[in-house]
């Protein structure tokens with residue numbers, strides 16, 4: 249028997265696929281319920297079915313419409329610690345007014361929760377305002393991050409609504425740089441687990457552990473997004489093994505927070521239903537000895553597993569995912585460089601991608617194409633120095649190399665010659681032999697070419713960044729080194745001597761590891777640089793009263809939206825969404841390139857040369873519609889797409905534009921009606 253909690257809703261009748269067919273028998277929405285069945289404007293009126301009642305309902309974050317407990321940070325304040333007494337008073341005061349709840353009167357009656365809640369019914373908007381006020385009282389980024397984690401763990405819709413309403417302010421809390429602190433402090437801050445933990449010592453139970461997550465998802469079948477087929481409950485797996493988290497290295501089990509943050513950005517950035525994403529950490533031990541000596545460390549306290557056992561473990565994980573979630577895209581995040589590249593090759597025949605290599609390469613190429621429009625130069629005429637030849641650096645080189653081949657018709661070898669890659673042992677040269685990693689081989693320069701270059705340190709063979717900049721006279725300088733402030737004044741000024749519009753992308757995260765502060769880069773190039781950073785930066789105010797920047801030629805004031813954030817988060821959500829909607833067999837390089845072009849074409853700098861090179865990351869959701877559309881079209885053109893409904897839309901057979909179709913598939917942070925099922 250079914251009890252409808254909102255029988256009176258005017259669109260209730262058309263909220264279900266049809267009066268006689270159940271949603272389960274009609275099929276899917278995420279890729280099934282056809283476009284004419286659910287329109288974008290109706291999707292949020294479709295009830296979510298559940299058999300949970302009372303406190304069980306309130307304690308289920310994906311169904312809860314009320315912030316049930318005091319969020320993290322308000323509880324255990326120690327009044328003996330300076331400042332805590334005042335804060336405790338303040339925060340208690342802020343919690344005193346009615347907590348208010350979004351459950352309607354009818355829902356309260358049907359689900360037996362009236363007695364669990366204060367009387368007044370508060371809208372989501374009002375709840376979001378209260379949550380925002382509470383968050384502002386958190387005194388540090390890490391406590392703000394913890395507040396958000398706690399909210400997410402109590403009321404999913406409210407968490408996403410708050411994030412969406414304040415994306416500009418909160419991205420740096422949830423994601424880089426805030427996520428770096430949260431990952432590093434995981435074991436000490438731990439409250440409740442979010443995500444999926446697959447640990448090597450428990451590997452025999454791996455399948456059962458994944459199945460538990462699956463049945464957890466299926467327990468509350470969502471008519472709007474589920475097919476009713478338990479094997480179609482997960483669209484996306486975001487997995488890390490934590491070896492190279494952002495720029496802070498091996499973080500063991502704490503890496504789960506990078507998976508959960510990246511997962512949240514899929515929802516915020518591309519509307520992927522958060523309940524259909526599985527964030528995973530593969531706990532294979534850690535080589536971070538500080539974690540070993542921490543008695544509170546929660547992961548597997550062993551040195552990092554390597555070799556055959558590690559490979560078999562990852563293989564087993566991928567196999568289990570393919571069996572249990574056959575349609576899911578698998579997103580690899582923050583693996584160490586050698587493994588990241590090996591797995592990209594090994595699993596290239598399934599729908600997977602490596603975000604640090606491919607996502608980063610794609611966003612960097614999009615920013616570069618926009619910068620070239622501003623500078624009026626062509627891709628083939630660039631001399632590109634990459635500082636930090638790891639996953640991201642080589643991913644960027646590979647993507648730009650693809651661009652040189654596809655857009656400029658260069659051969660692979662000619663394209664590779666445009667790059668000079670400097671790593672911790674200096675410029676990559678052929679004589680480095682076995683010390684070169686596989687992904688670096690194509691970019692090693694012949695020793696003959698560089699043997700007479702002057703060295704900063706003549707005692708050494710290695711050529712350092714300054715030596716390379718002096719000889720190469722780069723037009724493009726990209727930082728993925730984790731070497732904070734390494735693009736110093738001397739280097740930037742040297743580059744700017746030989747180049748009208750130096751293109752400088754200091755892409756290392758978090759903020760503290762950025763290779764150059766945009767404000768300095770602008771000052772040292774007399775405002776000529778085209779800059780894009782990996783982490784967010786505050787507005788660069790170069791004019792009026794600033795004595796440190798005396799020789800400005802170009803924009804006197806750089807508004808916040810003028811420093812582009814060249815972060816893979818601007819493209820990976822749409823890449824994933826496109827691949828999911830198309831149910832693409834693989835994620836091909838042509839799909840990536842289609843995404844690059846779509847993103848580059850949205851650059852504000854195309855219409856205003858003084859504007860940001862890329863759209864604001866806070867606008868990622870709108871950006872994602874166009875980028876996902878390009879990815880889907882390419883998947884269909886390549887014969888890679890398998891979803892019939894999507895293919896028909898692309899072929900124009902459904903009378904709906906692909907963009908509208910994509911919007912209709914995007915999950916929104918709104919309270920949908922609940923329907924009680926037995």
Ligand SMILES: NC(=O)C1=CN([C@@H]2O[C@H](COP(=O)(O)OP(=O)(O)OC[C@H]3O[C@@H](n4cnc5c(N)ncnc54)[C@H](O)[C@@H]3O)[C@@H](O)[C@H]2O)C=CC1
Nearest residue numbers: 494495636637638639640671672729731756757782815816
């Ligand atoms: N903006 C974005 O979208 C992205 C930024 N990144 C950032 O890029 C940085 C590198 O990340 P991954 O490539 O994943 O790490 P990785 O560990 O694979 O690569 C880092 C490379 O830098 C080299 N390196 C370290 N210190 C150096 C020094 N002093 N001089 C020259 N080279 C040095 C290392 O030997 C290594 O090859 C991180 O800060 C990460 O947060 C990574 C992915 C995306």
Ligand SMILES: CC(=O)C(=O)O
Nearest residue numbers: 493494495604757816
């Ligand atoms: C952005 C990102 O993926 C990284 O810094 O690793």
Ligand SMILES: [Mg+2]
Nearest residue numbers: 494581582604
């Ligand atoms: Mg990463």
